[in-house]
Amino acid sequence: MLDRIEEIRTEAAGAIETAPDTAELEELRVHYLGRKAELTTILRGIAGLPAEERGQVGAGANKARQELESLLEERAGALDASELESRLATDRIDVTLPGAPARPVGHTHLITRTTRLIEDTMVGLGYRVMEGPEVEHDYYNFTALNHPPGHPARMLQDTFYMQSDPEVLLRTHTSPVQVRSMEAQPPPIFMIAPGKVYRRDSDATHSPMFHQVEGLAIGEGITLADLQGTLDELLRAIFGGNREARMRPHFFPFTEPSVEFDVSCFQCEGTGELPGGERCNLCKGIGWIEVGGAGMVDPNVLGFVEAGGYDSERVQGFAFGMGVERIAMLRHGVPDLRRFFDNDVRILEQFS
Numbered sequence: 001m002l003d004r005i006e007e008i009r010t011e012a013a014g015a016i017e018t019a020p021d022t023a024e025l026e027e028l029r030v031h032y033l034g035r036k037a038e039l040t041t042i043l044r045g046i047a048g049l050p051a052e053e054r055g056q057v058g059a060g061a062n063k064a065r066q067e068l069e070s071l072l073e074e075r076a077g078a079l080d081a082s083e084l085e086s087r088l089a090t091d092r093i094d095v096t097l098p099g100a101p102a103r104p105v106g107h108t109h110l111i112t113r114t115t116r117l118i119e120d121t122m123v124g125l126g127y128r129v130m131e132g133p134e135v136e137h138d139y140y141n142f143t144a145l146n147h148p149p150g151h152p153a154r155m156l157q158d159t160f161y162m163q164s165d166p167e168v169l170l171r172t173h174t175s176p177v178q179v180r181s182m183e184a185q186p187p188p189i190f191m192i193a194p195g196k197v198y199r200r201d202s203d204a205t206h207s208p209m210f211h212q213v214e215g216l217a218i219g220e221g222i223t224l225a226d227l228q229g230t231l232d233e234l235l236r237a238i239f240g241g242n243r244e245a246r247m248r249p250h251f252f253p254f255t256e257p258s259v260e261f262d263v264s265c266f267q268c269e270g271t272g273e274l275p276g277g278e279r280c281n282l283c284k285g286i287g288w289i290e291v292g293g294a295g296m297v298d299p300n301v302l303g304f305v306e307a308g309g310y311d312s313e314r315v316q317g318f319a320f321g322m323g324v325e326r327i328a329m330l331r332h333g334v335p336d337l338r339r340f341f342d343n344d345v346r347i348l349e350q351f352s
């Protein structure tokens, strides 16, 4: 009997020492020390043994039991520690990481995207982005831009004036930012000014509120050729690789000479004809599409900011302006400008 006890003890001790995890250790405890275990049965049967064996077997079995119990405890402690260790390693949460990024439920409006495309291109050419107020003074919107009294743009039917102050209006173009930006810094200046403008106009290609981007470059020796090169570059960025800008004579009060500029048609490659010989519907067979207005800044305009260093004998330059909606309509084939502002998500989400 004592031999059997020793056998059980050795076998159990070996198993306990090599138990791989706490679950298996618990099984070993049940197997060797549980109610139905052999050692338990021996201990329970001691009373029935002959008197001379009782003492030895009882002492041996109890000793074996105690020894196994303490081995179990020791191994449990070791396994607990290493299991905690590996849980800490695998379940580690780095609380300094940013949370799962929120998935945007929408995207920027096509007009914003188009504005940013123009901004990015001009910033790449060394221009700064500037802003001016949408509620503007007559002085910046008209007077300092050399608009004579009686110019049609000044008329009530074209412009929104404040009832409380007839000298204050919703700006009709972004050109007032030309004067404001020259007041803010001496030459040379290379800036663009995107923003909302307002006119009393409303049809498929005109909305009472729309967006423009103004451009202004003033320095020594800036010529119309620089304007041509700048427009070529900008129109290529907007409409693709082989585009060209074309200037046509025009009139604006604040530029002299003034031009309107076109881009070579990107649908018919400027030929005015589609592959089948049909007339190009985008440029109406002309090969060019009107994009905006531009010109050399009129010395009279520089005269309003002469005190800031804009001496028209020394510095000169060009300005240009274009409608953002018009560019977005052309680039994406949108037939009606009003769709941009109906806020019908089914339409807007196509341009993501």
Ligand code: PHE
Pocket (backbone or CB within 6 Å): 172, 173, 174, 175, 214, 215, 252, 255, 292, 293, 294, 295, 319, 320, 321, 322
């Ligand atoms: N401000 C003019 C318009 O809105 C465009 C323009 C800008 C023309 C700059 C010349 C120079 O029509």
